[in-house]
Amino acid sequence: MKIYKMSPLLxxxxxxxxxxTIFLSAVLFSKFTFIALVSIFAICCIFEFHKLILFKNVMPYIVFIGLTFFLVRNPTSKIIIPILALTLLASLQLIYRLYSKTKLQSSRLAEKLDISIRYIVFSFCLLILLPYQNGEYESLILISILILIWVNDSFAFLVGKNFGKNKLFQSVSPKKTIEGFIGGVLFSIIASVIIAYKTELYSVLDWVIIALITSIIGSIGDLVESNFKRHAAVKDSGNIMPGHGGLLDRLDSLIFAIPFLYLYIHYII
Structure with a gap:
């Protein structure tokens, strides 16, 4: 009797x-299912990130649970400002580390704890607060951003596979190309214009800027996570998603773009 195995693509x-399906269903069903799912994602990503940097500590989990509970009850708290500032600073530090080719020191536990909280924990807390508009949960905000991320990823892959010749950042991610990156950005902009007319949440210009943040900063976030994996000498952050790797592999772009999106949507628009 023959046993047929599914192809990697399938x-x-x-x-x-x-x-x-799970992500969209949770976002659309209610704010409670959205918060619950993102919390599960956050805990999984903290675990996967700790494996990458060889770090075992319960403090990031405790900080996430406590901070999430507080922020859900106080979504307009002034504590969000320092959290946002610290997360943006962490992003800039990780970009510097990416280009300077430096890595976390295995002996510096305080540094690993710090980057775990500011890079992963704070970003997920901001993600939970992102869809709120004037204190009300607005699922269309996050749905639209997820669409932009998926459009960027899909067309970056398709354009890069068919037309890519010049490597984007070969030392960290050999398969990514400049052509693919540009293709992802352009199609994200097209998608943002469509979203602007369909949702009427923000102006066309605002959605184009959101698309640029999502595609450009998100792509950098993918490289940042790839850099951690390169130093850890692993292909994927985990194996929870067959064919994709870990949840951190799927959410790296969103995690990195979130503080910049939160800054623009809640403080600039």
Whole structure:
């Protein structure tokens, strides 16, 4: 009796469909299912990130749970400002580390704790607060941003695979190309214009800027996570998603872009 195995592409596609279905369903059903799912994602990503940097500590989990509980009850608290500032600073530090080719020192536990909280924990807390508009949960904000991320990822892959010749950042991610990056950005902009007319949440210009933040900063976030994996000498952050790797592999772009999106949507628009 023959046993047929699914092709890698089919496995990846089915896994992606399940992931997208669960994510969108949680976002659309209610703010409580959204918060619950993002909290599960956050805990998994903290665990996966700790494996990458060889760090074992319960403090990031405690900080996330306590801070999430507080922020959900106080979504307009002034504590958000220092959290946002510290998260943006962490992003800039990680970009510097990416280009300077430096890595976390294995002996510096305080440094690992610090980057775990500011890079992962704070970003997920901001993600939970992102869809709130004037104190009300607005699922269309996050749905639109997820669409932009998926459009960017899909067309960056398609354009890069068919037309890519020049490497974007070969030492960290050999498969990514400049052509793919540009293709992802351009199609994200097109998608943002469509979203602007369909949702009427923000102006066309605002959505284009959101698309630029999502695609450009998100792509940098993907490189940042790839840099951690390179130093850890692993292909994926985990194996929870067949064909994709870990949740951190799927959410790296969103995690990195969130503080910049939160800054623009809640303080600039």
């Amino acid at each position: 496995t990846r596609s089915l896994s992606g469909i399940v992931y997208v």
